[in-house]
Amino acid sequence: MGATTTEESLGTQIEEALRQRFAERRAAAAPYGREFVGLWEAAEAHALGGKLIRPRLLMELVQALAPEPLSTEETRCAVDVAAHVELLHFSFLLHDDVIDGDLIRRRGPNLIGALAARRPGEPVEPALHWARSSAILLGDLLLSSAVLGFARADIGPEARERLLALLEQTIFETVAGEHADVALSDGIIAPDLRTILSTSADKTSTYSFVLPLRAAAVLAGSSPATEERLTSIGRHLGLAYQLQDDLLSVFGDPDEHGKDAFSDLREGKETAIIAYARMTSQWEAIDLHFGRADLSTTEGAETRDRLRDCGAESFVRGLVQEHLDTVSAMLVDAESDGSLPAAAGQTIRALACRVESRVR
Numbered sequence: 001m002g003a004t005t006t007e008e009s010l011g012t013q014i015e016e017a018l019r020q021r022f023a024e025r026r027a028a029a030a031p032y033g034r035e036f037v038g039l040w041e042a043a044e045a046h047a048l049g050g051k052l053i054r055p056r057l058l059m060e061l062v063q064a065l066a067p068e069p070l071s072t073e074e075t076r077c078a079v080d081v082a083a084h085v086e087l088l089h090f091s092f093l094l095h096d097d098v099i100d101g102d103l104i105r106r107r108g109p110n111l112i113g114a115l116a117a118r119r120p121g122e123p124v125e126p127a128l129h130w131a132r133s134s135a136i137l138l139g140d141l142l143l144s145s146a147v148l149g150f151a152r153a154d155i156g157p158e159a160r161e162r163l164l165a166l167l168e169q170t171i172f173e174t175v176a177g178e179h180a181d182v183a184l185s186d187g188i189i190a191p192d193l194r195t196i197l198s199t200s201a202d203k204t205s206t207y208s209f210v211l212p213l214r215a216a217a218v219l220a221g222s223s224p225a226t227e228e229r230l231t232s233i234g235r236h237l238g239l240a241y242q243l244q245d246d247l248l249s250v251f252g253d254p255d256e257h258g259k260d261a262f263s264d265l266r267e268g269k270e271t272a273i274i275a276y277a278r279m280t281s282q283w284e285a286i287d288l289h290f291g292r293a294d295l296s297t298t299e300g301a302e303t304r305d306r307l308r309d310c311g312a313e314s315f316v317r318g319l320v321q322e323h324l325d326t327v328s329a330m331l332v333d334a335e336s337d338g339s340l341p342a343a344a345g346q347t348i349r350a351l352a353c354r355v356e357s358r359v360r
Contacts, residue, residue: 013075014055015048017083021145022047039115039134043142046111047090054089055082057351058212058219064343065220077154078219081163084149085212087142088167092174092207094139098132099182100267107255111135143171155219162218162227170211177203184270191270191278197239200272204245205238213348229334233327233348237355240323243316244358246271250304251313262300266293272319273312282310320356327352 022044029036062078063070070078094111096102103113115131116124150167153160180199183189213230246264250273254261264271268291277283289295289303307313331348334340340348 010056010059011052013079014052014059014082014086017079018048018086019044021083021087021149025141025145038118039138042111042114043090043138046105046114047086050086050106052086054208054212055079055086057209058082058085058216060347061213061216061344062219064347065216065222065226065341067221073154074219078216081150081153081215081219082212084146085215087149088146088171088207088211091139091142091146092178094135094142096178098135098139099178102263104263111138147171159218159221163215166211166214166218170207173202173206177201177206181270185268191275193272193275196270196272196275200242201235201239204242205235208241209238210234223339226334226339229330229339233330233334236323236326236330237348237352240320240327240352241355241358243272243320243323244355246273247313247316247320248358250307261297262295262304265290265300265303266295267291272316273307276312276315277307277310280310280312282306286310324352324356 022040026037026040026044029040059078059082066074093105097105097110097112103110103116109117112128112131112135115134116127119127119130147164147167150163151160153163155163177199180189180195181203184191184196184199189195210231211234213234214227217227217230246269249264249269250262274290277286286303286306289299292299295303327348331340331345335342335345
């Protein structure tokens with residue numbers, strides 16, 4: 001697959017693979033009733049149309065790592081694995097929206113909000129219970145589809161074993177991170193900065209960056225040493241990405257990033273922003289509004305301004321830059337010792353630049 005072909009058709013190939021998976025599931029759902037078919041139709045509508053960050057990263061890197069251009073069969077296999085990485089991502093989003101009680105994503109109703117809206121005239125709570133239950137069950141199905149997709153990859157037995165071990169560890173760490181994230185928000189564990197960063201690394205870095213980077217290494221036939229390098233790089237990239245998400249949720253423009261304004265403050269989400277603010281003289285005033293479900297837009301704006309004034313915003317921006325600088329240094333070392341080819345380093349640097357530009 002040449003560079004021009006990659007730039008123009010990579011997203012199309014991944015989306016086509018995803019559409020095929022959903023078409024298969026809709027057909028299989030038909031004997032089980034119209035509501036079940038409708039669930040898969042809604043799933044396709046909400047799963048497609050995103051940026052495809054994870055599958056694109058996998059495809060870009062597998063081509064950069066491969067010693068020879070990928071054959072048609074190798075490309076098809078990589079696209080299929082990449083599509084299942086996206087299904088895994090969507091399954092996690094569904095469960096996350098249930099846990100957080102969110103009804104909005106990408107500037108509109110998420111799958112739960114859309115399903116609940118399909119039941120006009122029904123009392124709110126039964127409609128929401130049905131929608132959230134549907135999201136949990138669909139998330140479970142997509143999770144199993146991702147596992148089966150990895151297991152059926154058209155690769156050798158040793159590579160398949162590496163891929164499945166990677167997926168197992170990814171799911172385990174992501175669930176551990178989500179569990180800790182809920183424990184932080186509910187006051188079960190102390191919200192210190194070290195714990196918050198560790199939780200973010202497990203919850204976001206592992207499946208969003210480490211998984212696609214390492215899966216690409218497996219598919220390209222790279223060494224375990226290269227995988228290890230990519231694990232460290234992926235965790236730092238993922239932390240930078242998550243910290244920026246936290247910044248966007250509080251300080252960003254909701255019309256641009258598509259997030260519910262001040263949702264993290266209403267939810268009482270323990271982030272690095274909040275961990276820093278707790279150590280400042282502004283915290284008492286911030287704490288009055290933090291975690292209030294009825295937080296108004298005016299109160300949210302006032303809280304945001306206090307978080308900025310106490311230095312929390314600039315502190316977290318500094319953390320983002322530290323992690324990106326660490327990635328840059330790791331890439332230099334990996335290229336020097338031969339564990340990463342120059343093309344792979346260039347691909348990851350381009351990703352780091354995209355991460356860096358998200359909140360500038």
